[in-house]
Each structure stands twice: as C-alpha cells, then as structure tokens.
C-alpha cells in the first residue's frame with residue numbers, strides 16, 4: 001500500500017464547509033488505496049489574529065511564548081479535520097508535532113526540522129488510521145514548542161513525506177498551481193505545468209508565497225515528488241522537479257516581489273580590512289540573514305554599506321548594529337522599511353545576456369527608480385519603493401510574457 005502525504009493550507013480549511021470538503025478529498029484518496037498522512041495549517045487568518053493578540057498583550061513578547069501561542073492555530077484545525085473524518089465513519093487520529101516527534105533546532109520563529117521520528121506515525125498507519133498532523137510547529141530538544149516560520153506547514157509536509165518514503169507530497173492551496181507571477185497581482189499570469197527545484201526555491205525565497213522555501217530544499221534533498229494543486233478544483237497542478245528532467249527551459253519562469261523586507265545602511269564605515277566581516281558576522285551570530293549587500297565606492301577613507309533584511313529581523317539587527325558601529329567607529333545606521341524587492345527567476349538566465357536589461361527597461365518605462373540591484377546565476381533582483389511593487393511586477397511580467405509562454409522562451 002503506498003503512502004501519500006497531503007497538505008491543506010489555511011484557506012482550504014477556513015470554515016466547516018471547507019473542512020468537510022478536505023475530509024471528502026482525504027477519504028477519496030484513502031479509498032483509492034493510499035495510507036494517508038495529512039498536514040494542515042491554521043484556519044484562514046488565525047495565525048495573523050494570534051500575532052495581533054500577542055502584540056496587544058506585549059509589544060515584544062519572548063520568542064518562546066510567541067511560538068507557544070502561534071502553534072495553537074494548527075491544533076484547532078487538526079482536531080476539527082479529524083472530527084469531520086470521524087463523522088464520515090473513518091478511523092482517524094490527529095497529532096501535534098510533539099506527539100509525532102518533529103524535532104527542530106531551538107531558533108524560535110524560524111526553527112529548522114532536524115529529525116522526524118516515525119514510530120508513532122507508523123503505529124497509527126498500521127492500525128489503519130488516517131493521520132492528521134499539525135503543520136508549522138515542532139519541538140526542540142528541551143521539549144519547547146517551536147514554529148518553522150510563516151508558511152512553514154509546507155515544510156512539515158515535505159519532511160514527513162521524506163521521513164516516511166511517501167510516493168508523493170501534494171500541497172493543496174487556493175490556486176491551482178505555481179504561476180509565472182502571483183495571480184492575485186497579475187491577472188494574465190500563466191500556470192506552469194512543471195518548474196525546477198532551483199527556480200521554485202528562488203521564487204519562494206524571493207517572496208512567492210505559494211511554497212515555503214525550506215519545503216523545496218527538502219524535496220530536492222530527499223527526492224520527494226512535490227506537487228502544488230487546488231483544494232477547490234480537480235485540475236492538474238504544478239510539479240516541482242529536477243531541472244534535467246525538464247524538456248523546455250523558459251528564459252524567465254517567474255516574476256515575484258517581496259514586501260516583507262527593509263533596507264539597512266551603515267554610514268561611513270572606516271575603509272580598512274575586516275569591516276564587512278565584522279558587521280556581517282555580528283548579524284549572522286544573531287541569526288539575521290542579509291541579502292543584496294552593496295558597498296559604495298570609497299570617499300575620504302570611509303564607505304557606506306547597505307543590505308536588506310527580513311522585516312521580522314529589523315529590530316534585532318538594529319540592536320546589534322547599534323553596538324557594532326560604536327566598536328568599528330562608523331557614523332550611524334539608517335533603516336528604510338518602505339522598500340520591496342522585485343525579482344525575475346529562470347534557468348534560461350544563465351545563457352542569455354540582455355534579460356536583465358529587459359527587466360530594467362520595464363522599470364524605466366514605468367518611472368520606477370531602482371535603489372539596489374543584485375543578481376545570481378538564475379535570478380535578478382531590484383530594490384524599489386514598496387508602493388510600486390505590484391506595478392513593477394505587472395510591468396516586468398508584461399515585458400516577458402505578453403504573447404504567451406513561448407515568447408518567454410525566445411525573448412531577450
């Protein structure tokens with residue numbers, strides 16, 4: 001009997017009707033002969049509401065208590081889904097991450113799974129039960145509850161699929177696959193039948209919410225067959241797979257934006273060896289990831305150094321840099337939260353010069369100022385004003401995809 005992991009996101013379990021819809025889908029897959037492990041997220045906007053609730057009680061709660069509260073949302077949905085399946089007369093059990101043994105490191109709010117114990121899951125499956133598991137949460141070695149970062153239920157699902165050797169991990173959401181841009185922002189975006197792990201990882205890391213970046217990494221690492229599908233329609237979704245299995249390579253596979261970032265600049269860093277190292281090591285030591293690093297040209301023996309950090313890390317980064325600048329003798333730190341990063345991603349970018357130029361042209365034609373640029377083999381990112389992010393995504397998408405997907409293969 002083959003084992004299937006399905007994951008249903010917040011919108012898919014938002015109310016009683018939708019929970020019953022998910023229960024029917026799970027039972028249908030079980031009837032097709034699969035052992036079923038089902039991961040669910042918190043209902044609708046529950047996680048946002050919990051964050052708001054925490055802030056009302058304490059504007060800066062400790063990370064431990066924050067995770068303790070946030071993990072509650074998923075416990076509501078697993079029990080409700082289990083009840084919906086029970087109501088249909090099927091054997092089922094719901095389990096929290098602690099009950100399964102989804103062990104993470106102790107970095108609260110963005111913990112990484114280090115081990116999935118499979119004993120309890122195997123026992124329940126052997127007893128013929130459908131197993132419902134809480135996404136997004138884990139337990140660290142001290143027995144404390146952790147969370148995996150926003151959108152982290154996808155990662156729970158792929159980690160379980162890897163640990164159990166599932167035939168497939170199906171991620172059910174409110175869109176029917178991965179599109180060339182967020183279909184809520186770009187009405188004419190195209191659905192991709194397949195996308196490579198590399199491209200999907202970049203898109204997810206650069207703001208395309210549809211998959212949690214770590215889930216893509218784990219799928220690639222453990223060879224999990226990963227699919228994104230709609231829980232509201234029975235249509236084929238998008239398969240995330242090895243690049244070398246793909247027949248067609250698009251020059252640009254997707255356009256995305258990330259509005260949850262801020263730009264920090266350290267002003268007048270003394271121009272001597274070891275400064276960048278000191279600044280970035282201090283941030284890394286506190287678990288703050290930085291991106292788009294640029295250093296200005298030297299003038300009067302000082303440089304300015306700018307980079308972006310995730311919104312959630314801004315306070316921590318500012319606190320650390322406050323000390324760093326005193327130690328190294330820099331003049332100050334500037335923070336701009338009204339920024340967004342827009343990016344294009346595509347394996348085809350490796351081969352063609354001129355693709356980045358087309359992106360810059362799209363921004364220029366729309367009067368959008370570029371504040372920073374960074375690129376790697378398969379992506380180009382620009383930092384722009386946050387209120388222009390959607391306009392930028394539409395303009396860039398138009399540039400590459402007007403006329404269909406085929407144009408994207410040939411343009412440039």
Ligand code: ADP
Pocket residue numbers: 008009010011012041151172173174175177178179180181182183184207208209210211254256
């Ligand atoms: P879930 O709650 O099911 O995990 P999410 O809200 O996390 O759902 O992710 C699905 C959303 O991702 C879609 O509603 C869509 O607006 C957004 N999205 C952003 N970029 C893309 C993209 N390139 N393709 C598909 N969806 C995208």
Ligand code: ASP
Pocket residue numbers: 009010041042047048073135136149150151152153154
């Ligand atoms: N409920 C969590 C969130 O809203 C996890 C998830 O949805 O995957 O981020």
Ligand code: MG
Pocket residue numbers: 009151152154209210211212
């Ligand atoms: Mg999600």
